[in-house]
Amino acid sequence: MLQEKNHRITKQRQVILEELRKLNTHPSADEIYKVVRRHLPRISLGTVYRNLEVLSELGKIQKLELSGSLKRFDWNTKKHYHIRCVRCNRVDDAPIAPLNQLENDLYKATVFEIIGHNLEFIGLCPECSKKNSHN
Ligand code: ZN
Ligand code: MN
Numbered sequence: 678m679l680q681e682k683n684h685r686i687t688k689q690r691q692v693i694l695e696e697l698r699k700l701n702t703h704p705s706a707d708e709i710y711k712v713v714r715r716h717l718p719r720i721s722l723g724t725v726y727r728n729l730e731v732l733s734e735l736g737k738i739q740k741l742e743l744s745g746s747l748k749r750f751d752w753n754t755k756k757h758y759h760i761r762c763v764r765c766n767r768v769d770d771a772p773i774a775p776l777n778q779l780e781n782d783l784y785k786a787t788v789f790e791i792i793g794h795n796l797e798f799i800g801l802c803p804e805c806s807k808k809n810s811h812n
Contacts, residue, residue: 686728692716693728697738698752703759703768705747743768743797762802771798 696712697704710725729750733740739751743759746766758771780791801809 689713689717689720689724690728690732693725694732694737694752697750700752701770703741703749703751705749707747709750741768742795758796758798760798760800762805763799764801764805764808767802767804769802 693709693713696716697709700709700712702708706726706729707722709729710720710722713720713725729738729740732738733750736754739754741749741751741759743749743761746761746768749768753770756775758773758775759768760771761768776794776796780794783791
């Protein structure tokens with residue numbers, strides 16, 4: 678019985694991981710739920726959400742807590758930055774290298790032990806930028 682349950686959880690996590698890896702849109706739990714449901718029709722949003730939390734705790738995925746938008750998930754666990762459209766909340770990767778020097782500089786200037794940093798760029802995506810200039 679327990680084994681059966683574990684098998685189901687493993688299967689669920691596998692499907693969630695596979696579907697997330699197909700998306701470069703940094704989807705919310707709700708968006709992931711919609712695609713996962715096609716493979717696992719009986720899964721609930723709560724289960725998807727719990728699995729996403731576990732996967733991020735295991736370091737298999739990255740949870741993004743961006744300001745002004747829903748919690749989103751990223752299959753890419755490497756340190757990288759994001760740029761968010763302030764109009765439609767589209768989130769893309771920001772194609773620049775991590776600013777490790779910043780942390781080194783701060784290391785000398787603070788009594789804190791630095792464990793990381795968050796940096797989010799904001800702007801207008803091409804679609805919203807176009808709409809802006811037409812109005
Ligand atoms: Zn936009
Ligand atoms: Mn990303």
